[in-house]
Structure formats: C-alpha cells, structure tokens
C-alpha cells in the first residue's frame with residue numbers, strides 16, 4: 001500500500017501532519033509525534049505581536065539607559081544569555097531539525113505587511129523545509145472593505161515570497177466572500193499552498209462575572225465537514241497544495257478529506273486529547289480501509305470525490321442546501 005503524498009513539493013511518507021501546537025515546543029513531544037508516524041511537523045507560531053512587543057520593550061530599555069547617568073551607562077546591561085523570541089524560535093527550529101528526520105514547517109503568525117515578515121528569511125536560513133503563514137486578521141474596522149482585507153493577505157504573501165525560496169503556504173479562515181477566487185489570487189501572488197481553515201476562537205460571555213471568557217475549546221469532528229466541502233470545491237481548480245485543518249480526529253475524516261482532494265490532513269486537538277499514539281491508530285485504520293476497498297495508494301484516493309469527479313457534484317452547491325432543508329421531516 002502506497003500511502004505517500006506530496007505536499008508543498010515535499011515527498012511525505014503519509015498524509016498525517018501535526019499542525020501548529022505546543023507539542024513542537026518540546027523536542028521530546030515532537031519526537032513522539034515522529035515515532036507515532038507523523039510525516040512532517042508544523043511548528044508553533046512566532047507571532048508578530050511578540051516580536052513588536054519585545055522590540056518596544058528593548059527600545060524603552062535602551063532609551064531609559066541613554067537618559068541615565070553618563071557614569072552609569074552600563075547599568076542594566078543585557079546579559080549575554082538574553083535571547084529574544086526570534087532567537088528562541090530559531091533555536092527550537094534548529095533543535096527540531098537536528099532531532100527529527102521528518103520535514104519541519106515553521107509558522108509565522110501576524111496580520112500586517114510589517115517588519116516581522118523579514119524574519120521569514122531567518123527561518124529559511126535556520127533550516128525550515130517550508131513556511132506556513134497564518135494571517136489571522138479579524139476585520140473589526142467598519143471602514144476596511146473586503147477588497148482591503150484580501151489585499152492585506154496578498155501583499156503579505158508577495159512580501160514573504162520575495163524573502164524566501166522555500167515553499168510558502170497560507171493558513172486561512174473560511175470567512176471570505178468568494179474563497180475560491182481569493183485563493184486563486186494567493187496562488188498568483190506566489191503562495192504554494194493553503195491550509196483550510198483556521199478555527200475561529202469566538203469569545204463567550206460569562207453570565208456570572210459578565211466578563212469575556214476566552215477559553216480555548218478543542219475542536220469537534222463535525223468541524224471537518226466545512227474543510228471537506230471547500231477542499232472538494234477547490235480540487236482541480238488550483239495548482240496549490242491543499243491541507244485540511246480543523247476537526248480531524250479519526251481515520252474516516254482523513255479518508256474523506258483525501259477523497260475531497262487534500263494533500264495532507266493536519267491533526268491537533270486529537271493529539272492533545274489522546275496523545276501522539278493516535279497517529280499510529282489513524283494510519284493503521286486508514287491503510288486497512290484502503291486495502292478493504294481495493295485502493296492501491298493515497299494518490300488514487302486523492303480528489304476522487306471532489307466536485308469535479310463526484311457522482312453528484314451538485315451536492316456541493318446550493319442545490320444541496322435546498323435538498324437538506326426540504327429533506328427534514330417533522
């Protein structure tokens with residue numbers, strides 16, 4: 001059984017890739033993922049906000065020092081061992097590259113076309129096999145149009161593309177007015193792939209304290225259907241690598257997403273709930289299913305139930321909406 005796949009130009013031994021999570025902050029937990037069968041690893045993100053905050057703190061510190069006594073111009077010296085968030089990130093990337101055999105995909109997370117983008121180059125130089133850009137922008141400004149939002153993404157992709165030659169993929173939210181058209185524009189701007197979709201972490205209101213409750217809830221398997229729908233629509237319409245992320249908890253979800261057209265399926269919540277060993281279970285179950293259903297490879301499965309190839313492709317369109325509503329019986 002050939003379960004290899006190609007993602008962002010990387011040949012992977014199977015389609016299970018842990019997505020960005022704290023599990024990559026520690027070399028032991030990352031190695032446990034590799035031992036369980038992960039075919040590549042996406043690192044936790046380096047956030048634009050962290051970089052900016054640290055730069056500001058550093059500037060304030062240096063400014064305060066400049067205003068101090070001339071005789072004491074070396075007070076508050078920066079210890080030699082002080083490392084900023086970028087250095088720590090690159091150090092961890094280096095450790096992962098040394099201790100793992102699988103490709104490591106680094107992750108930059110931010111929303112502006114600012115200085116943080118230049119760190120893509122540092123990440124490439126530190127040995128990342130690819131770069132995932134997570135532009136988790138929430139357009140709260142009533143004056144920011146849909147076109148402005150899309151342009152923001154496209155400008156960031158173009159700027160990063162100029163910095164690096166490693167593959168670049170973009171992790172997106174689902175909330176664009178015309179996702180397929182927008183994704184085509186990302187491809188034209190130089191992206192190599194998209195990862196669909198970011199989960200929205202909607203804050204809740206605590207009725208006792210009347211405070212905003214921003215606790216992270218892990219995903220539920222139902223969420224994978226949104227990803228399956230859009231990947232099935234995109235397959236064959238774009239040359240981008242397609243990754244699915246969100247709600248993938250078992251082999252059935254992996255198989256369905258591959259059928260829709262995903263090149264890889266990312267897992268995160270299920271790893272945090274059940275531990276790294278779940279990857280081995282998923283891979284075994286997936287291989288068993290492929291064998292029982294007489295598939296010879298993952299490539300054969302890929303895109304076989306995408307919109308372009310499905311027996312009833314209109315089920316992916318508005319017709320499905322109509323049928324679903326009318327098919328409900330009291």
Ligand SMILES: Cc1cc2nc3c(=O)[nH]c(=O)nc-3n(C[C@H](O)[C@H](O)[C@H](O)COP(=O)(O)O)c2cc1C
Pocket residue numbers: 019020021022043044045046107109134171197198199216218219220245246247248266267268269270272
């Ligand atoms: C604790 C935690 C930390 C995460 N950290 C990041 C991160 O640093 N960068 C990122 O792009 N996504 C991050 N994610 C999102 C996951 O990579 C993933 O896209 C999301 O959880 C959906 O997949 P799942 O349903 O398998 O959990 C994080 C998720 C969790 C639960």
